[in-house]
Structure formats: C-alpha cells, structure tokens
Amino acid sequence: MYGKLIMNDIRKSKLISITIAAFMTAAAVLTSAAGMLGINLFGAVDHLMEEAKAVHFLQMHSGDIDSQRLQIFADSQENVEAYQLARFLNVNGADIFIGENSLEESVQDNGFSTQNKDFDFLLDLNGDVIHPADGQVYVPLGYKKDGSAEVGDNLTVHGVSLKVAGFLRDSAMNPDLAGSKRFLVSENDFRDLETFGSMEYLIEFRLKDQAAFRAFQSDYFAAKLPANGPPVISRPLLIMMNAVTDGMMIAVLIMISILVIIVAFLCIRFTLLAKIEEDYREIGVLKAVGLPVKDIAKLYSAKYGAVAGAACILGFLFSLPLSAPLMENMRLYMGDSGRGAAAPLIGALGALLIFLVVMWYVKSILRRFRKIPTAQAVRFGAPTEKSKGAKGFRFSENRLFSRNVFLGVKDVLSRKKLYATMFAVLVISSFILIVPQNIYNTISARSFMTYMGIGENDFSIHLAQTQSTDVLQAAADISAALAADEKIERYTVLSGMVFSMPAKDGRMERLRVDLGDHNAFPVMYSQGGAPTTDSEIALSSLNAEELVKKPGDKLTLIVDGEEKHMTVCGIYSDITNAGKTAKASFETRNADLMRVVIPVELRDKTAAAETASKYQSRFPFATTAVADEYVRQTFGSTLDAIQKASYASAAVAVLLTILVTLLFMKMLVAKDRYSIAVLKSMGFTSGDIRRQYMARSVTVTALGIVVGVILANTLGEAAGGVLISSFGAATFSFAGNPWFAYLFSPLMIGMCAMVATVLGIWEIGRLKISRFIKEA
Template identity: 30%
Template sequence: MRRRTGLRPGLRDDLRQESARIDRSSGQTAGPAGGGADHGRGSLDRGEWSEANAGEGRRDGRQGGRIVLIRMLRADLRRGVAQSAALTVLIALAVALAAMSTTLGIRAGSAVNALWKRAVPPDVAHMHTGTPDANALRAWVDRRSDVADYHLMRTLPVPVQQLTIAGKSQADSVLEPAFVTAPKRFDLLLGQDGKPANPGPGEIALPVHYKAQGAAAVGDTVRVRSGSWVRELKVVDFVRDPQMNPSMVTSKRLVVHPSDFAEFDKRLKPEYIVEFRLADGVEASAFVKAFESSGLSSQGITVDTSIFKLMNGLTTVPVAAVALLVAILLAVVAALVLRYAFLAAMEEDLAQISVLKAIGAPPRGVKRLYLAKYSALTAGGALVGYLLSIPMAAQLSDAVLLYLGKSSAGAWPILCSIAAAVALAASMVGFCWILLRRIDRLSAVQALRTGVSGRVRRRRHRLSLASSRRLPVDVWLGLREAFRPANALLLAVLTVCTIVLILPANVVTTMGDPGFASYMGIGRADLRIDVPAGSADLDTAYSKVAAEAGVGRAVQMTDHRYDMRKPGGAWGSALVESGDQSAFSGRYLRGRAPATAKEIALSSNQADEAKVGLGDVVDVRLPASPGGPGRPAAAERTVSLRVVGLYQDITNGGKTAKTTEAAVAGDASTPLRRVVYADVAGGADAKATAQSLRQRLPGASVAQVSEYISQTLGATLSQMRSVAVFSAAVAIALAFLVAALFAVLVVARESSQIGIQRGIGMSTRRLRVQYLVRFCAVLLAGVVLGTTVVETLGEAAVGGVLGYMGAPDIAFMTNPWLVRLVLPGALALAVVAAVLLAMRRVRMTTVLDRE
C-alpha cells in the first residue's frame, strides 16, 4: 500500500501561508501588467525583475523554510519519543562498555607494569626438584656475562593436611603452599601497602589469593600440625607475588620470619627456585636455551617473565575482551537502528521535505535539522554512557587490582575512556551524515507524486492465502510479513543478541566442565592424587589407591624433563609424562595416544616449536643413572620415538609430551611430578572416596578432578561468570529495546492497514497474534543463525585466544537446557513483551481514525 502524500494539518496551513506570502512578494516585483506567475516569469526573462526584489523573495522563502524546519523538528521529537529513547539507550550502553573496557585494560596493564617495577621479578626462574648443585650453579653463573644477579631460593612445601587457615583445614585444597623468607634483592613479595612484606616472629603474610577467595583476613590464625608438634602464626598481611599470583598457578608462597622458617626447616622437605636477573639487552629465550643445555635444568621446569605476565593478564584480559566485544556489537546495532530510525523519520517527513525543496529551501537546512537531532541524541547517550562506565570500571578494577596492586597510569584511563566515548559518538554522527546524502538525491516531483523517496517497487508475496488454507488468516499475515526483506535489520540485531547471550555462557560451562581437564594435561578421571614423595612412595600410593573399595581403576604417571632433538638436529627441552596413556586418554587433535615403547604424543605448542607432525621421528635423550639398591646403573642414552598423536594442553606454556612407561624404561632420575589418576567404581561416591584416600595417604594431595578445575581456574571462572551474566542482561535488554522500537515504527507505518483490518472486523487479539507471529518468526531465525555462528565461528574465536596457551581447537561443552531452552526463552519473553507493549496503541484504532 502506497503512502499518502497529504501534509499534516498544521504544516499544511503554514505552507499555504508561506506560499501565499512568497507569491505576494513575487507579484509586487512583476511588470506593469500585474503580478501573475506567467507574467512574472516573462518579466524575469526580459530582465525587468530587479535583483533587490528578487533577493527579498529568496529571503522570505528561506525564512518560511526555517519556520517549517522548526515545526518539523518539534513534530518529529513528539512522535518519536520511543525511537529517540531507544537509540539513546543503545548508544549509552555501547559507550559505557567501550569506556569501561578501555579503563579496565589500561589500569590492569599499568598495574602489571607497576608490580613488575616494584617487585623486580626474575627474568628466568627454574623450579628445581631435589637438591641442586649450588657450587656448579655458581661456577656456571660466574662464566656468564649475561647474568646480572641470581638467587637460590629455598622453599618448604607444607602438606595441605597439616595446614589450617582461619579454623578451616586445607586438606581438600589443590593449592601447593610453601613457606619462604622475604627476598631482599629482587623477586620481592609486596604487602598491601606496596612495600616488601616483612613479618615478625610468630607472624605470617599469606598470598593475596586467600583474601580474594575469602579464606582469610588479617588477624586470623594459621596452624601447622605435624604429629604432636603444633605451630601457630598470626596473619598480618597479604602479599602480591608476580610469579604465583594467578589462581591457575597452584604453587603459593607463604612468607614467615627466618626464626619460624628455621623451625619448619627441621620438619619439612625443601625444594628450590633458581632465579636469574639478566643483563640489559639479553633475550630471555636465548638464555633459557643456554641454561637447559648446561645440564643444570634437568630436574625442573624453566620459565621466563613472559609466562608470568601472561598468567597475570589472564585474570583481566577475558573480562576486558568480552566487554569490548559486546561494546563493538552494540555500536554496530546502534548504527543499524540509527539508519532504520532515520529512514523511517525521513519517510514520515517526505511530503514536507519535498515541498521545502520545491519552494527553494536549501537541502543543507534540512540536513542540519536531522543532524542536530541525532547529534543531540548521540551526545546525550555518550554522556550517560560515560557516567555509567565510571562505577562499572571501578567495581571490576577493584577485583583485578586486588591481585596486581595500585595502577600508576595517572589520568590516562580517564583520557582514553573519554576518547573512546568521543570516537564512538563521532562515528555515530558521521554515519548519520552519510545517510543525509539521500536528501540531495531526493526528487521532489517524484516524492510528491508517489509519496516515496525512490522508485516504487511492486511487492511480491510468494506466500498466498489460497495455498495456505490450513493456516489462520492472522498467522498467515504474520508469516508473510516476516519474510519481507525489510526485516533483515531486525534479524541481524536478534542474531547479534543471540551471540552475545550464548557465547559467554558456553565459555563458562566449558571451563567449568570436568572434560576441560583434557585441555589442562589432566587425565579424564574422577580423582587426581599428587604424590610429593619419591618413586617408592608412588608405588605404595598407587597400591593403596588401587585397593580402595570405591576405586574402579587407577594408573600412575610420572613427569620428567628430557632433552628432545628436533628433525633439524637442534636439541631442546620437553616435559614428558610417562605411563599408561590409554587408560584416561584425553581429546587428541590428530592421531591417538601412544601405546608402544616406540611412540610419543606431543602437545600442539610442542609440535609447533619442534616443527614436527604425525609420523615424524623425534629423539629423546634419557639421563645417566648412577644405580642403587636393586637398580643397575645406566649410561646416558637416546631413544627414537615416532609421533602418533597431537593434543592440546594449556599448562606449562602448552609444551608437553606423553609416552609409555616402556619408552623411558631404565630412567631412574627423580620425577618432577608423580600423579595417580583413578575412576570411582559404579555406584561409589567420588567425594567420599576422596575423603577416604586422604586419610590413607596423609602425605598426598587428593582431589576430585572437577574440584581441581574449580580451584585452579577459580578467579578466571568467577570473572567470566560475571561477564556472562552481564552479557546476558545486555542482550536481553537490547532485544527488548530494539524489538520495541521496531514494533512501534511498524505499527505507526502500518496504521492505515491496521485501521482497515479493524474496520472489516478483525479483533485486537487477532492483530496481536499477527504481529507476535511476525516478530517471533524473525526471532526464531535469529536464534538459529546466532547459535550456528557461536558453534562455528565462536569456537574458532575462542580457540584463537587459547591457541597462544596451547588449545587452538577447543570444543564447547555446553549445557543443552541452558543454551537451547533457558536463554532463548528469556530472549523470546523480551521480544513478546516488547511487541505487546507496542500493540497497546492499536486497541482503539479504526479505519475512520486514519481519515
């Protein structure tokens, strides 16, 4: 149905008066024969119309045009309150998220740099198992000009069964706490005041992780019990540790006074951290290779400062990245809605714009009118959004800065957030200016004749009522309108809402799923038992686990640091896990788990570094063994292993390997880690079985794999859960706002059709059903399309982020009820509520109301 070209009554009278006044002004300048229009034009052709009087006529025309423009602006604001409010809210949300993510990112980055400057962490750290050769280490360092300083830190790991914090036993904790004294030269452990922690006798400074988890507060008591011996310490501070701050790092350093450390040293077995500060200009990666080739790193894991920064950044990057992604999506939606609202407003004012162009009003005046309106709406939304970003950024920054300390960015977060808000607002205004070029191309004659701004296209309805006799008329009308190209914008918005709603939820459910253990180098078992003692104790622990009534099957694994030669001939270092790899095999990108003494599987990052793939052969060098009771001595030897599988692992920098116990048979070196994995028997309770094993294995750490993941990824998972909830709220609110805006505009545009349908007897309920079917059909298509995008491109995007950590091909582990029912249902409720709200205005509309 074509739009009518009639003017609104008030504007019609104004235009008549202004046209008459312009005609009178033109008539006064005509020739002697009178003031007719034809005569006036003839006089103009003869040059008898004075330039002064012609200028006066143009001024009168411009003055009349300004009056009409002002009236158009007032009328547009009165009729478009809902559209203006929705557009302002969208811009405010986009600006709020953009400014918040900018502020959070700058504060976090600045806090990390400030922490690095104050704490002076080591450039390279080597976690050594056993007792290192201090003399050999000192001699090697003395020969190195690239080492500015080094420190051999003695730590005392305490079994969690012996540790009680604030009255709560830590027996079920997966953390690995160790007592240390405060370093003096570098690798400083900073207290809450930013100064190095220095507890006195009988005092202790706990890692800030315990404060963040609510496990301890200043003044609480830490109790260490070993048999009948008990030592109590008072919590006086919480320390920020650049190496071990993140929850993903299970090792934690507890700072005590040297006198208390000496007492613990009598009862606990020490471990060591070798720390290096490098000379200026020395590459950490080159030094790590030199250290590994020296033979001093064979019993431990070596990492550099880039890993420390990466792990600290993981507590902030997901929040800022998701917030920025949502802000970009909101900005895109706001631009689309701005285009739709502008075109709808221009169609409403088409007759007035055409008359203004016909009487000679300059197009730039009309463009300034619209530009002023949308600039004001954008400025208001940007201001509100920036003000909202301040408390939002402060709340999220508090959680992040608790781990990192105060930011030293100064005014940069404020300036950059303002710049982000201004840039986003300017992009909206610029987009509006691009749209305004349509007015220059508008043909006044064509618009006045047809009532539309362009060529009239005949609408083709492929869905005919005659071919759909089984459908009620209202349902048929709704489905027919849902397939119109004009709904493409609404479809795009609802698709974006679905992505924003489902993607963060999928990330949270994936990280919280026990199957995520396969991305952490953990067997897909029910229980994980870490045995800190020697290999003989590992055999004893394995025997006890296998004999437990609630255990169905169990395997033991050991980790060693071996030299691995690449196909090109260069040697490198690799962390190799040996044992029965078929028992609790995780997901493999390609290939399978090793099964024979000639096979090995590599993590994705390890394979990339070694430049090998399936079928390639790598050489692994096993260290010499001095022998011992019942164990013959063995010389250093090299075994050649074929790569049969590639898997994903985000631990240890993503660089690990797996092989069978037979492949490394004869190696008697001390393992870096000893683990027993177990599945509970059918019908047995995993929690009760874990508790029973803790009593039978007092020196081991027993945890359910699900609990291990929860505690290891606790901080990151908690922040991602907050982001998911916030994203869901934004998506639902966005769907409601945009659906309400579209419904109001559609109802206003189709008021003539609604009046005709009411006039021929269609009830209000049937009209509601028609529009509900129309919008819900578009919603269903948007949900299907958005879910498909999340399951394809979403997984690829998350894999791209986690690929740097060693998991490039992550597969979502979703909750079907949440993704298929709860979240789409919430989106549907928002859209239905918006449509019903818009339909209230057609309750009393009849065909007579449009005449």
C-alpha cells in the same frame, strides 16, 4: 535553528530517540569500561613486576643443588644482571592448619619462604616489601579471597604456631594457574619449620637483555645445571598468567560492546530510512528550491549527532562507577596501576570513538539523498513498498494456521527486508546471552580437565619428589591399593619426566614428557591423537608452535644416554605447566622425575569426594583432588571474572530485546496505518489485527532465537576458543548447560519480545478508519 529542530524532532519521536540513545549509551559504557580496565590491567601488571623486581628466568628444582656451580655460571654470563637462589619449603597441605581447617583439599603446592634479598620481593597490600617478625606469617592472597584465612588467625604446622599478620602479593605465584603458593615467614621460623617439609629451590635470574632469553635458556641447559622441576618461567609468561583472569573479562566486554554497536547501527538504519520515507516529498521540495544535499543531510545528522553526543557523554560517566567493582580483583592481586590519570582519558577516547563511528554511519546512510529524483519525490512522494509475495503460501491452500496467524506469517514472508532488523537483533541478543554463560560453564565443567593436560576423571592423585623420598615406590603402593579396590573402574599412572632435546643450533633444550598410557584418559587433541607406540610423541600446542612441529615430523630426545628418534603423532591442549609439555609411552631407566599423576575413574561417580578423602588419609604424602574442585581451584578467579561478564551480558540482552522489539512494533504499526484502516473497514476487529501482529512477532522471534542459538554454539565457540587459546588451548568446544542454552535463554528472549510486542501494538485499537483510510 538546529537546536529548535532537534528538540522538536526528539519530542515527536521520544521512543526512537530513547532507544537509540540507550544503545549508544550501552556501547559507550562497555567500550569506555573495557578501555579503562585494559589500561589499568596492563599498568597494574607492569607496576607489580617493577615493585617486586620480578624475575626474567625462573627454574624450580627439587633435589640436591650445587650453589657454587650456579654462581660460577651466573658470573660467566654477560647477560645476567642479578642472580639469587631462593628456598621454597614444600609442606603437605594436610599439615598446614589455618584456624581449625587444614589445606588438605588444596591442589596448590603450598610452601614457606623467606624474603629475598635482591629481587622477586613478596609485597604487602600497600606494595611494600614485607619483613615478617618472628611468630608472624604472611599468607597468599588466594586464601584471603576464598575465606580460608583472615588477619589474626593462627596458622600451625606440626605444633609450630604462627599468627597471620597479613597477606602478600607474589609476582611469580599470584595466579591460581601458577600451581604453587608461597607463605612468608622470618628466618628463625623458617628454620623451625624446615624439618616438616621438603626443600625446593627457585633458581632466579634477572637479565640485561630479555630478548636474549632463548639463548640464555639454552646456555643454562647446556651447562647441565639443576632443572628438576616444572618448565622454565619467563617474564612474558608471568605477565600472561597475572593478566589472563581480568583479560578474559575485558575480552568478553569488548565482544558485547561490538555487538551492541551493531544493534545500534541496525536501529539507526531502520529509523533513519523510515524518517526519510516519511519526509520524502519535503526532501524533494528542498532539493527543488536549490538547497544543497549537504545542508539537507545536516538537518537529519544534527539530531543523531546530538543524541549520540549526549549518549556517549552519559556512557562515559556511567562507566566510571561501573569499572570500580570490575577492578576489585585487579587491585587485590596487583595493587595500584599507576595509570589513574590516563584511565579516564582512555575511557573518554573510547566514548569518542563510538560517537565518531555512529556519525560516520549516519552520514553514509544520508548519501542516498543524492539518488532521490526531485520531480518524482515532489509529485508522488516516497515510492510504494514492493512486496514480493510469498510464493506457494496462499490462503486458499491454508490448512495449518488460523486466518489471523496465516496473514501474520504471510506478511513476514512478503516483507523480509522490513523484518530483517528485528530478526538480526534477536539473533545478537541470543548470542550475547548464551556465549558468556557457555564459556563460564565450559571452564567450570569437569570436562575442562582435558585442556589441562590430563584426561577427564573423577579424582586424581598427585605425587612430587618433595612429598616422598621414593616417588616411584609410592606410586607403586598407591597403584596396588587402587587395583585391589572394587570401587575403582580404572586408573593409570603418568610419570612426568624431563629429557634433554638437541636443538637445531646444536644447543641442548629440556622437554617435559609425561610417560604412561595416554589412551586411558585422553586429552583434547587438535591434530592427530595419543601415542600408541614407544616411538611416538604428542606435543602441547605451545610446544608444537615453539618447536615448529606438526604430526609426522621427527624429534630427538636423549633417553638413557642415547638418542631416541620420535615421531610427532598429535597436538593437544595444555593450559597448565606453562603450556609446554609432551606425552609418550616409552620406558626409561634414568630420567629426571618431577611428579606422578594418577587419574582415577570410579564405578559410582557420586562417591568421588568420599573416596578421594579415604586415599588422602591412607597416603598423606600425596595430594588427592576431586575433579570439580581441581578445576575450581585452578580457575577460581577466572570463573569469577567471566561470571561477572555473563551477568552484564544477560542484562544487555534483555535490554536489547525489549527496546528494539518495542521500537520496531510501534514503527511498524505507524507504517501500516493505512493497511490497518483497510482491514478494519473489511470487518477485522482490533483483536484480530493484534493477533496478526503477534503472529509476525512470534515468527521473527522464533527464527531469530533458532539462528542465534546455532551461531552461539558455532561462532560463539570460535570466539571462546580465541580467549582460551591465549593460554595454551589448541582447540575448544563448549560444554555448556543445555537447559540454559536451549530452554531458559530462548524462553527469556521470547518472553521479553512478546511483552514488548504487546506494548508496541496496544495502540492499534485507537486507530480511526476515517482518519487513516485517506492515506492511500
């Protein structure tokens, strides 16, 4: 019996059934895909960490090293499972040629390594440990993805020629955020290359108890072991850096799926209440003859159960091929997840969750059957709709609108609750369209540098100890050249140094501090501001969180052998260098200098690439990076992932707008058949009435778009902040494309709504006065 009733109801209301099924299918597709991508992502990261036997503690060091002291320390630590000292031959990008092109413009620290013996293995694309033959080189995957290298290419460094034999997965340096890239060669080739670069060391440990990482790190620093390099890299940080690119895409998909579910709920509520109103008298009769409310509700829930069940099954099936292209980046960088059987199960559970939530919502609406008065329903049918009217909006006082436009706007103001569904959907559509694109535009914008620990500039010059024997003298030479260059508007020199810092438990910790004028190129501060005196220090958000510090708190550093008491003046965002840095402006005679960064602003912004190239040629030991290119290379994979999500969100926004507007206008015309018949009997033509409905649609669409744009730039900004904060940004503001947010998006949503409105009100001309005037 239920099957026959369901099929008859679906045939009678095809558009309603198709629209609701479409939204449920979209929600199921997105939820299932996000679930499968999520489990595959975490599985792939774990699988890579296990296959490569990834490190638990990694300290990079440039300069002299005492391997015997390190071995003694490792032997004395009960928590050490394994220790090794790996070499990293840092070679200037301008000296590395792949084919005819050099890596001069690469912002990564490119270096050569040999395969490790015990752990931190470099793997091929099959997940096997690589053992290159003499004359072979395995290249980081990033250069395969951007097209810089292909298998069979020749790689040359100062006449040493190597054949690209393949590409490697690197658990420590896979992500663009890592800042360094390892090329794998044989021991013999490494010896041949050794004279063309500067040696750095990777001091690596695997721990028996990872929970004791902080204690082990404190012991390492207390022993005054080599630490002239970036902050220590831990296993959780490796996992985060490897997962963040695909993780952000998954987060955007989840956000979209939640909004689609909300739209589905709005449509279900609107259509179900309309159906209840239409069947009000019949419901009263069924209650009068003694049919239980539960059984009456089943007649309605059965249809939605059938539609939801079919839609969720369809959504799950669609999600299987959809998730494949979205996992390309994951498979390339991390390989198989090892969760092949579990992923479809998680996807199916996601679709089942959508089904259960929809059925719960339908049943919650149907509870109002209990409140329907039987006698009144049988005698009078559904209660007449109460129109509150639009106070102060009288036709006699109208001087602004034409007659039809006035009547359309007045109807919207009189029946606000009725139009709330369409309004809410247009708000959500605008939100879905704008927010992912704004996130993409923000990360790809030059201003995003302010979240990377360096202020906005036209190009920057980077110097490391591995690139020059005397970094400070090299920085002075570059500064002199910049000062004499009339094209330069301003610049500043920021020296990255490492200082010891007494912890509360008496142990010594290490803090990387960038010294210089931090007001010249300010970064993004969430609290306070840049240091202005030599006793002030600003902390990155992750450092502030770990050290439990806020502006006004005290902090002690060991500077030139003496304690220097500092006051925290600000908290800023830094999503590079493991997110753990600090900024100060004092001077020091003796500290571990890691690198120097010189941000530069030009008088002519268009000459950035040309000027950067000139300084790269003049100072080949340094690395110059044009701002836009620096951001692109650091976040290239992340940008690709978010762009894919933004394309999906645009398609969803268009689908939502067209289907819901079409459904709403058709149901509104059906609901207003009597009113339309009355208007026709008064002399209004079908064209007049269509213009009234167009006016209603334009009014609601305009309001929905305005509110949607506002929310996209407020709540959407907060949502984007949650994503970015996952890797070190304390504050976040959109740097979106105003043409897209304020012109293209509203036009796109508006055009979709207008096309759907025209289609939805087309049948007004076919309504006969004689037939529907009797419905009074």
